[in-house]
Amino acid sequence: MTLLVVGSVALDSVETPFGKAESVIGGSGTFFSASAMHLAPVQLVGVVGSDYPVEKLEPLRARGVDLAGLERADGTSFRWRGRYRHDLSSAETLETHLGVFSRFSPKIPEQFRRAPYVFLANIDPRLQLDVLRQVDRPKFVACDTMNFWIESRRPELLDLLTHVDMVTVNEGEARQLSEKYNLVKAARWIMERGPKVVVIKKGENGAYLFRGREIFFAPAYPLEDVFDPTGAGDSFAGGLMGYLARTGASDPAALRRAVIYGSALGSFAVERFSVERLLEIGRDDIAARVGAFRQLVAFEDELPA
Amino acid sequence: MTLLVVGSVALDSVETPFGKAESVIGGSGTFFSASAMHLAPVQLVGVVGSDYPVEKLEPLRARGVDLAGLERADGTSFRWRGRYRHDLSSAETLETHLGVFSRFSPKIPEQFRRAPYVFLANIDPRLQLDVLRQVDRPKFVACDTMNFWIESRRPELLDLLTHVDMVTVNEGEARQLSEKYNLVKAARWIMERGPKVVVIKKGENGAYLFRGREIFFAPAYPLEDVFDPTGAGDSFAGGLMGYLARTGASDPAALRRAVIYGSALGSFAVERFSVERLLEIGRDDIAARVGAFRQLVAFEDELPA
Numbered sequence: 011m012t013l014l015v016v017g018s019v020a021l022d023s024v025e026t027p028f029g030k031a032e033s034v035i036g037g038s039g040t041f042f043s044a045s046a047m048h049l050a051p052v053q054l055v056g057v058v059g060s061d062y063p064v065e066k067l068e069p070l071r072a073r074g075v076d077l078a079g080l081e082r083a084d085g086t087s088f089r090w091r092g093r094y095r096h097d098l099s100s101a102e103t104l105e106t107h108l109g110v111f112s113r114f115s116p117k118i119p120e121q122f123r124r125a126p127y128v129f130l131a132n133i134d135p136r137l138q139l140d141v142l143r144q145v146d147r148p149k150f151v152a153c154d155t156m157n158f159w160i161e162s163r164r165p166e167l168l169d170l171l172t173h174v175d176m177v178t179v180n181e182g183e184a185r186q187l188s189e190k191y192n193l194v195k196a197a198r199w200i201m202e203r204g205p206k207v208v209v210i211k212k213g214e215n216g217a218y219l220f221r222g223r224e225i226f227f228a229p230a231y232p233l234e235d236v237f238d239p240t241g242a243g244d245s246f247a248g249g250l251m252g253y254l255a256r257t258g259a260s261d262p263a264a265l266r267r268a269v270i271y272g273s274a275l276g277s278f279a280v281e282r283f284s285v286e287r288l289l290e291i292g293r294d295d296i297a298a299r300v301g302a303f304r305q306l307v308a309f310e311d312e313l314p315a
Numbered sequence: 316m317t318l319l320v321v322g323s324v325a326l327d328s329v330e331t332p333f334g335k336a337e338s339v340i341g342g343s344g345t346f347f348s349a350s351a352m353h354l355a356p357v358q359l360v361g362v363v364g365s366d367y368p369v370e371k372l373e374p375l376r377a378r379g380v381d382l383a384g385l386e387r388a389d390g391t392s393f394r395w396r397g398r399y400r401h402d403l404s405s406a407e408t409l410e411t412h413l414g415v416f417s418r419f420s421p422k423i424p425e426q427f428r429r430a431p432y433v434f435l436a437n438i439d440p441r442l443q444l445d446v447l448r449q450v451d452r453p454k455f456v457a458c459d460t461m462n463f464w465i466e467s468r469r470p471e472l473l474d475l476l477t478h479v480d481m482v483t484v485n486e487g488e489a490r491q492l493s494e495k496y497n498l499v500k501a502a503r504w505i506m507e508r509g510p511k512v513v514v515i516k517k518g519e520n521g522a523y524l525f526r527g528r529e530i531f532f533a534p535a536y537p538l539e540d541v542f543d544p545t546g547a548g549d550s551f552a553g554g555l556m557g558y559l560a561r562t563g564a565s566d567p568a569a570l571r572r573a574v575i576y577g578s579a580l581g582s583f584a585v586e587r588f589s590v591e592r593l594l595e596i597g598r599d600d601i602a603a604r605v606g607a608f609r610q611l612v613a614f615e616d617e618l619p620a
Binding site: 096097191192193195212215218225228232233236263266267269270306308309310 | 497530568571574
């Protein structure tokens, strides 16, 4: 089944302890698409400026990402420059130029409006709500958000929560949104506002899936060499939603597997700059990593008398 | 099989956002014993001062902790006073009085010297080495340590590593010891110094078990109410070593299960002050929590074509 994503399509300049990348393709919509395309047909809605090297998105298009919803506007593209220190745990933002993204008003092409799976990446909740007004009763809608919107668009974000099936947030955002430190309580608070499912991303410390009283946990894959964490969360969301769209499911067992696929795709994303690694991998690589996740957590619980 | 532990037996005064406890029983040897006693007979070696309320250890003795190695010395007991803020992630030490512990020289009673499983809790590596000289070729030896010894007793600690089968350290200690930030590399570095098995504890973010190229991960149990994190790591080690001693095993499958038992016991420890919760629980509680761990990570990895 088709998966619609609305998010940013950006140019990233990244410095890590292992190297530098200058003006490489990035953004939430881009990472999400490069991840989800391994599992389902993707429809990407976003905006780029006249300076954007759209030919660099060609490998995504060739693998099933429909770019008909990628608007080209006069002006400069969204650019982000950041740096990671040796611990790679959080990016230091050096520069952000929103460019044409500051005036982004998502227009969902007619042929995208019946996508059964929809992901609203981290953009203004007013725009996320506007996207939902344009689509035709999707089967499953998920959204992401960030500290900036939690602070500046709280009423709109709370409104949005009543319209989505799932929220993916990192642990800091879950705490900020719910004003609860304990993540079990934070997830419950968010679920009480509408979403049946809450996913809390903890970066190198894995991810929780909450659904009613049920909790599932997936570790992050213990990579020996994390190269560039940029886009890990969006790639995770892409794998998760891609799995659901592929299977047409959203039941508890499918959600658990979806989180594992998300973790697998997220773990590939951080092995190279930009979407480089996501463009290299194939079905066998993904299957092998999902198998590695099983090995990572497998145990038999026998207690001899 | 019997499990010998050498560690501190202390009096803790703890303040958390949920309450205060004054001069309650604590220390690495105490938490380890109160956890491991659910799984195997424990022999505790430690020292207390003349002020220690030894009658408070009676519930441990009644459940199979042999206190014949608990020395009573003239002077004051090891006392620690600490405070946790709302995030409960790290203790702020307000006071430490080593008292008789500063002159601790472990004497292993004759009847303890053939214990097949030995845990050297966090004490001076010179004393840990001295314990190993007193015991009669145990089947499996594990040790803990801390930042202070890594800095001040590095040569002795590296010597100790050549004599133990397993090391349990937290992530900060693993990094400090190995001078490697990446935990996979840190674990490999430590294994190259002797131990076949390295366990890296990440507190609320779970624990890794490394053995050769194999990696196992156990999450921390997502408790809605963490009351007092004091002793979690030692209770984890107690459950882990207790499981190995109970089964007489140390093969890879047993080590995985042992980490889960460690995580289960550690999760009980933090539900009350001191060893209170560890004294309440029984076999059914532990079995139920181990089952909950299985539910927490269980998934089926099917990818429809």
